[in-house]
Amino acid sequence: MISVARTMHDIEITAENLQEEKYRLEAQRQALERELAAVVAHLGSVRTVLGVLRDLIQVAPATATAQGTRGVAGMPRPETPRAPAASARPQRGRTSATTSRPGVGDDAGQGRYGRLTEQILEYVAAAGTGVRARDVAAALGRDTDSGSINAVRSTLDRLVATSRVQRAGRGLYLAEPS
Structure with a gap:
């Protein structure tokens, strides 16, 4: 027959182990939340840069058309239908995600x-x-x-x-x- 004292001791040890596990899991959760926040911020900056690159891709054909029919490294460009150059260029005063953030799209600093x-x-x-x-x-x-x-x-x-x-x-x- 198992003594009551031994059973109580086993329960206390189990409770202590679970308490330690709880602290470890809470610390791990906090670390993962910080890492997730960093990933979300990085994802936002990657999306912003992709938006800027898409704008540049739209502007580049219009600029190249104004410069002539040669493409990259002097190779002839294939003819593709394009939107009018004026509509492809970025507008001053535009407030999109790519220009409204500080440090993105500004040359001052x-x-x-x-x-x-x-x-x-x-x-x-x-x-x-x-x-x-x-x-x-x-x-x-x-x-x-x-x-x-x-x-x-x-x-x-x-x-x-x-x-x-x-x-x-x-x-x-x-x-x-x-």
Whole structure:
């Protein structure tokens, strides 16, 4: 027969374990909420950039038509029906999602993302040796959560893709030699 004292002890241990699990799950939930917020913000910026690129794609054919019938790298362009050039150009005073946000579409001072890219380039160049994304984020004060660190990591990956930064090893980034 099992003693009452042993049963009570087992129940207390189970309750303590569940309490610890509850704290761990709450911390994990909060971390996931922060990461989701960072992903949502990044998705919004990607949508904004895609909107700007779509506007540029619409403007580019009108500009190319005004310059002649040559396309990219001097190759003849295939003829396609186009809307009148005046309607394809962006209107001044327009308040769309691409122009109403600060830092997007304004030439007076770079937007937040251009400044981040320049800050990252300056830090990597000054380091002189391979640096990790987490170190760059910490140096720029952007190591508050995984979303901010991932934004720095994504920017570094884009800089590698455009040959402005090179990989020095797994997870290491190095400035391109001048």
